[in-house]
Amino acid sequence: MSRPRNLLGGHFFSALVGVACAQWLPPFWAICLCVPTAIAVMMLSGTLHPPGGATALIAVTGGEQIRQLGFWYAVVPCLAGAALMLAVAWAMTAAVYLWGSLHGRVIVEEDISALHILPERKNVRPAQQDAGCRMA
Numbered sequence: 001m002s003r004p005r006n007l008l009g010g011h012f013f014s015a016l017v018g019v020a021c022a023q024w025l026p027p028f029w030a031i032c033l034c035v036p037t038a039i040a041v042m043m044l045s046g047t048l049h050p051p052g053g054a055t056a057l058i059a060v061t062g063g064e065q066i067r068q069l070g071f072w073y074a075v076v077p078c079l080a081g082a083a084l085m086l087a088v089a090w091a092m093t094a095a096v097y098l099w100g101s102l103h104g105r106v107i108v109e110e111d112i113s114a115l116h117i118l119p120e121r122k123n124v125r126p127a128q129q130d131a132g133c134r135m136a
Helices: 004-024 027-045 051-061 064-102
Strands: 106-108 115-117
Touching: 004 027, 004 051, 004 064, 027 051, 051 064
Parallel strands: none
Antiparallel strands: 106 115
16 A cells, blocks of 8 residues: 555655756666656655656656656646545545545444445345355
């Protein structure tokens, strides 16, 4: 599970690396080195987020409009998009928790990341199997 630090930092640092590679390296080397360099930077900064590698690659192969943004690519679409994803995830988690607590169907264990939604009835019997579906 990704943490907010990994989501925001991974995309931001990867975008910076991708733009730097696109501006300072020949196209072949920029394509070859942007993803491994982005992964190394994410590992060194403690913000490893695998989709960040694609963010770096898009900065190199994305086209003229992305190249014209320069280092603003790291801020406007990448960091803002990651912040929006984080806000939506927090809102959905809060909505599920609120809905479940209103209906008495949420169990939160000591580990906050463990959120379980219970079925309507606890005594639900397993579905009856067809005679043709029995396993030997």
